Amino acid sequence: MNAGRLLIVDDERVALRNLEHILKKAGHEVTATTSGSNALVLLQKLPFDLVLTDLKMEKMDGMQVLRRSRELAPDTEVIMITGYATLDSAVEAMKEGAFHYIAKPYRIEEVRQVVIEALEKVQIKRENRALREQLDGFQGRVKIITQDPAMLKLLEMARQIGPTGCNVLITGESGTGKELFARYLHEHGGRPDGPFVAVNCGAFNEELLANELFGNEKGAFTGAIGKPGLIETANGGTLCLDEVTEMPTAMQVKLLRVIQERELLRLGGTQPVKVDVRIVAATNRDMVELVKNGRFRQDLYFRLNVVNLHIPPLSARCDDIPLLAYHFLNKCSSLMRKAVTAIDPQVLDLIKVYDFPGNVRELENIIERGVALCTSDTIEIALLPDSLRALALHSPRRKEGKIPTLDEQEKDYIRWVLKETNGNQTLGAQILGIDRVSLWRKLKRYNLEKG
Template sequence: MKRGKQDFLKDMEYIDGITIIDRNGKILFSIKFNPWFHPEIVDGEEIIGKNLCEVFTNIDEDISTLFKAMELGRPIHRKKQSVVNIEGTKIVTMNTSLPIKGEGKIIGAIELSKDITKHKDRDTNMNVIQMNSQLFTNTNEMKKYLGPDRARYSLEDIVSNNTKMRELKYFVKKIAKGRSSVFIYGETGTGKELFAHAIHNESSRRDKPFIAQNCAAIPENLLESILFGTTKGSFTGSCDHPGLFELAEGGTLFLDEINSMPIHLQAKLLRVLQDGYIRRLGDRQERNVDVRIITASNMSFKKCIKEGYLREDIYYRLAAMSMLIPPLRERKEDIEILLNFFINKYNKLLEKHIKKVSKDVYNVLINYNWPGNVRELEHVIEYAMNIVDHTADEIEIEHIENMMKVIEEDHTQVNIRPLKEAISEVEKKLIKEAIKKTKGNVSEAARLLEIPRQTLQRKIRSYHII
């Protein structure tokens, strides 16, 4: 049965405050019937004219229910939100937020709030991290495109309280409308692909394909045909087949681990970036493509060039816009909100009803260095959620201690690098030594290394040694 239009008001039973803001977030009207909200400004006069995010410093435009109502252009019913009053007390509210329209345009928003903070939790030294599942209810209307060639994540999915991460989200909004290539770098597990999806969904290409390809996951001899396509007869068993550039027409192609792409393919990629044309493998015909390129690596572009993984001449094409995703150890304030996010996620997947983690669990997680970043944190929570009893509502220390021991043992062992990366580094070093020893005589260096001269010349060009 459909709920009546006024049911949401009945559900609230009463309200503790009313707030009205304009399109820019300036508070036009505010009254707090409950002094817990703002004990010194119950009548709201002292905050009239101030920006909402200045008064409630722990929220911003990305998480405010008032701003969300304006962004979506529709009411948001029974949405939980945590705010901090001027005394530093954390308050949990249940909000009903509605956009205000004038002459067909959204000019502001009004919010009715109910204080649902438990009195026992009004201590600033809380013993547990409370679960707030409705904070992460999907309200992103752009997610109507959920096919394999659509971007599945938006800026809303990048949950963070960190200043640098908020700046990155603002940066994404600024650059998304353009056509320039974007280079994203950060440690493994920091969420580089999330940002790639978000850039696409913030752009005018959002309704077009978004195709992601990990360059390290495909053998070198297949990567070229996958990217650029094939023609019938170009090799045994080949057929006319479009590559990823053609499949991404009008949209975005995300190339992860770009530093794993062979040097000769980087030359073809540079041609696409410069001229906008691709040629299928074995074909004479050139095809024009309109594709935005986003690339990612776990090392900076300059380091990729210095160590011979990327051509220097491709830098200004691929890295026109660069982003560095900070590791989790540099944004520990995000652990609490990520815990809430992952607990809510696995509550749904595993049909559990976890509401919080114990103080001991939180202390372990907050003091760990997280070399695997956000991905590693999710791994720990997934493990705990699988072994916790269905009747439990809290994650205890015994639910994570075995997993944490395994993780810490793994990280105390020798740091395992990708085999290809390690071999390339040793190979490059030996070639340099051979060239130095033979005073630049390539033929003599080839004999020292016991490889054909042509092979050595190719590797010299590949590593930019001479």
Template sequence: MGVNIITKRMLMVILQKILRSIDEGIHVINNEGVTIVYNEAMAELEGMPIEEVLGESLLDVFPSLNQETSTLLKVLKTEKPIINKSQSYLNNQRKQISTISTTIPLYYENEKIGALEIAKNITKFKNLSDEIMRLHQELSRPLLKMNKIKNYTFEDLIGKSPVFIKAVQLARRAANSSSTILIYGETGTGKELFAQSIHYHSQRHNKPFIAQNCAALPESLLEGILFGTTKGSFTGAIDRPGIFEQASGGTILLDEINSMDLQLQAKLLRVLQEGYVRRIGGLKDIPIDVRIIATTNKKLIDMVEKGGFRRDLYYRLRVVSINIPSLWERKEDIEILTDYFIKKYNSQLHKQVWMLSEEVKEDFLCYEWPGNVRELENLIEGAMNFIQDEHILSRDFFPEYIVIHKGKNNQQDTLVSLETNKSLPEVLHSIEEQYIISTMAYYNGNITQAANKLGIKRQTLQHKLKKYGIDANQD
């Protein structure tokens, strides 16, 4: 049996294929600082033709760099790796490039032969980060905040279901303290509305409220946004306060904190425990006075058990814990919310819609609402964009997946074959049992609502549920 032998030439061909196919930029220099490997991804990232970089001295190609600011040259000199470093620099066309890179020294037979850099382009993220910081600074100005930003209060939280009222009452009580709060709720349940309501009902109401989505940016950029940067901490860095400083005396909302990297979680925990921040690259400890409200759409305790979230940070955040129910858990609020959104978009879209049709009301009660209140609002807004002179939102204005087509439980489902061996009482009991099961399912196990639909007393329905062994919510 023959043995496949990979020659040096074959290995070079394979290496070239790899360098051309990967998304990350690869840049290798030798001991003299001359580029010996420069792949297409790096050329596209830096906007440089490969032929202008290969075989050239690094500092000739990138005049804005020097022995200290170039990670490649620094690693070549110190022989110490630099991992996940953020940097911004100019190419020879004076175009600014922002990257996150890892740079390591290269050895052959225990002798240093150069340095390798693997870079990922974050120029767009960097620009986004700068814009976010600019907006955060703008939002901290009281005049702008009062004139342009919608401030939500508890009066904007709409609902009458017991589980929702319980969450609102807990939030109202929490507003009177400065303890950290963890809010759990599915996407679209209104977590930020709760957070703002708590802030504007607290003693901090006249101080800044700044929200930051932890899933929107890479860890390196998010760290700078949270804690600020010091000039010279990395290439292109400037003295800039983070939102912990900007929100002094106020509240910070850390949205989707479940997306935060474990390393950044450790830094956040230190800030919460010690009460001060240190800007990236800085030496000065800056005292802070902010309240933290964190929101999550995943159960953090499950992430803790799986190692995806720090246990100590979890307990530090959930001093007060608030669970916002899904729309499926508060079906009695669907009609109230629907009326509210109809009024809202009547005003905005200059319509004269009165209500939903009875069929759509039934459809809404049967639908599971994975997008919760936000999905309901978007559906109402979308339907009202299509309506013209009509005053009632019928099925024609909603997508098919919302509509529950009649006929699934038609007569054929309940008719009993004459060939059955059951007696009349047995057949009647079977029909009664199935009808009760269907009705209880329709009202999500609510005994009171199901009894009203069936036209019997609540106690009578409870007796029949026990008789047929049907589970129900004890409302």
């Protein structure tokens, strides 16, 4: 938030006009009044981002203005300004919720900077509320948080094919939420109250996977007590086969028979068991390539791939990142019983340009870490993992509320490259793609020779 709507309250007209001039020159929309009671009337009529009020005034002092402002406009920040600064009054103002306490005579730059910081806090609160309101709009037992057009199209397709009961192949990188999509399909299928059973095919060897999927008859092997497998357990519902490409070839043949005949044989069994199961398979691998290489049966591939839902990586839907970040913030702060309610805008800007090799799972991990380490109500850059903090060093970001110039970005980047190369200018010039003489000129231009 570069410019804001400000309300200034001071019964000294000269001081009022001076501060009004300073803040208007800084680009803010300013309303000024000499009366505390009139300030409250204005607060009821107009939306303000920030109130700057003198502490000592006749009839209604700044502390009364502060208290009533918090009641009338909770999102509006208040800065106290006084020529009678004492420790007690400062402590009282901060306890009542003042954003800052400035003593007269103040430095112009100090006021400008405090106003910028207060407006940034207002922006955080508004973005926080907007994202929470958006999250409240997602309904259903299985919530997939997205506003991305490609994802919304996938969800529409899932709802469309849900009641048909056809088998579905879900593809996408690790951590994109393939099992969650499988649950969404089940939720919107013809039998949402039926069982949903998920199994990771890569977590078992061939013998254990056969036992898990098909079950066994008593005495089929040492220790076999006779139990139904996961396919039977999913009867009347959905079986989700995650990492289906890790299934051994012999097991693929057995699964193909289940799909074609709608029946199975338990290990050690002689009587087929009828099953009615929808199969949703998921993988992060290229199944077409695996079929070509003979590592996955083509006939099973066609049986599973009646409809393919390909989930895009998180980096391809950056507009979802703030929504998901706040979703995980709500979840983690509730589980940890911590009053962490906001994410610093600089953090949101940074994670929107991060490539997220771990996708949604990695984002959840980052937010969980932030909540665990947070000692205030806001996750800030200092709480991010080292890899993300390193990215922050050379990512474009605002400075004192202003977008940096190209020269400022170049200066920061050159400084960072030389730091990474331990001051080796020859190597630094190679990384920058310029000759050493050009680098020397830039160092001189930006006064970085000594650094």
